[in-house]
Amino acid sequence: xxxxxxxxxxxxxxxxxxxxxxxxxxxxxxxxxxxxxxxxxxxxxxxxxxxxxxxxxxxxxxxxxxxxxxxxxxxxxxxxxxxxxxxxxxxxxxxxxxxxxxxxxxxxxxxxxxxxxxxxxxxxxxxxxxxxxxxxxxxxxxxxxxxxxxxxxxxxxxxxxxxxxxxxxxxxxxxxxxxxxxxxxxxxxxxxxxxxxxxxxxxxxxxxxxxxxxxxxxxxxxxxxxxxxxxxxxxxxxxxxxxxxxxxxxxxxxx
Ligand code: HEC
Ligand code: HEC
Numbered sequence: 001x002x003x004x005x006x007x008x009x010x011x012x013x014x015x016x017x018x019x020x021x022x023x024x025x026x027x028x029x030x031x032x033x034x035x036x037x038x039x040x041x042x043x044x045x046x047x048x049x050x051x052x053x054x055x056x057x058x059x060x061x062x063x064x065x066x067x068x069x070x071x072x073x074x075x076x077x078x079x080x081x082x083x084x085x086x087x088x089x090x091x092x093x094x095x096x097x098x099x100x101x102x103x104x105x106x107x108x109x110x111x112x113x114x115x116x117x118x119x120x121x122x123x124x125x126x127x128x129x130x131x132x133x134x135x136x137x138x139x140x141x142x143x144x145x146x147x148x149x150x151x152x153x154x155x156x157x158x159x160x161x162x163x164x165x166x167x168x169x170x171x172x173x174x175x176x177x178x179x180x181x182x183x184x185x186x187x188x189x190x191x192x193x194x195x196x197x198x199x200x201x202x203x204x205x206x207x208x209x210x211x212x213x214x215x216x217x218x219x220x221x222x223x224x225x226x227x228x229x230x231x232x233x234x235x236x237x238x239x240x241x242x243x244x245x246x247x248x249x250x251x252x253x254x255x
Contacts, residue, residue, distance in 0.1 A: 019091035022084050026076070035095045042071070052096040060089045119172040124179045126165045135195035136160075142251070147244045150237050151191060153230040154219050158185035161192040166226075181220070199252055206249050210242040 023035070030041045037043040044051045055063075064085050067075035076085055133139060138148050156162050158181060169178045189205050197205065212218035219231045233241075 019087040022088045023091040046092050046095040060092055064088055124175050128161045128163055131161045131192040135193050137191040137194035140194045141248050147240050158182050159189050159191045206245040210245040213238050213241045
């Protein structure tokens with residue numbers, strides 16, 4: 001809050017709801033429900049910065065107390081207590097704050113909209129490369145159905161060319177985050193092009209798969225909340241993956 005919008009001591013005791021009650025009870029017929037004034041009565045717009053700047057706190061209290069000469073603005077000193085007058089004045093002032101706050105909020109929203117719009121004009125591809133099914137890990141290794149199912153539901157979005165890009169992945173900054181993840185993951189290990197790895201590369205990855213899965217490091221934690229329960233591996237899921245990966249390492253060693 002800026003210093004100039006702090007209430008002056010005269011208003012400090014006025015309680016917000018009571019301030020509003022006094023204003024709504026006595027002032028809205030001429031000043032409007034929202035305090036924006038009525039052209040037919042010739043009252044000013046209290047949410048206007050200019051009007052607010054033209055009035056000191058003391059003047060507001062004085063006008064409410066004694067009326068405004070030459071206008072139909074009545075004097076309230078015989079009808080309202082000093083506390084009620086102070087409350088009404090405080091409410092008149094608060095219309096400025098409300099207006100400023102809304103203006104600031106509006107500005108923030110507008111800036112966000114513009115930034116997101118600009119950001120979304122720079123495109124990043126959401127790419128899935130065409131692949132030969134004969135190169136996939138399913139075709140290249142002896143993979144039981146249950147293990148294939150685990151890879152399919154928990155790993156394929158990042159480690160294959162079969163990524164299901166969700167709708168929000170078309171919107172920056174999600175697009176960048178997801179694209180970076182998926183391309184990074186495929187770089188480390190692409191299950192769709194398993195056939196292109198050398199025997200050593202395959203072994204490294206087979207060992208890493210069990211390590212990552214058993215250690216709970218894969219799938220990456222932040223992928224899990226949006227992919228419940230698919231991405232949540234049970235102990236028996238982890239064991240199935242590790243049993244399979246070990247069997248494949250042994251098979252390769254025996255060759
Ligand atoms: C019968 C109609 C009427 C009522 C009721 C009334 N006002 Fe006014 N008020 C006016 C008019 C008319 C003006 C003068 C506008 C102008 O400056 O020409 C005015 C001016 C003011 C001003 C000074 C504005 C300025 O720019 O100089 C304040 C503050 C104010 N009123 C507060 C109140 C409050 C608070 C109440 C309720 C307690 C209230 N008024 C009730 C008609 C009314
Ligand atoms: C949300 C995307 C995402 C999902 C889902 C995911 N991974 Fe990963 N994975 C990554 C990223 C990104 C990396 C690269 C990590 C790094 O940069 O250190 C990675 C790395 C790996 C590695 C390391 C490869 C190497 O270089 O040795 C293995 C193994 C792995 N993931 C296995 C899996 C398995 C198995 C699953 C499914 C159970 C899975 N991942 C699910 C994103 C994912």
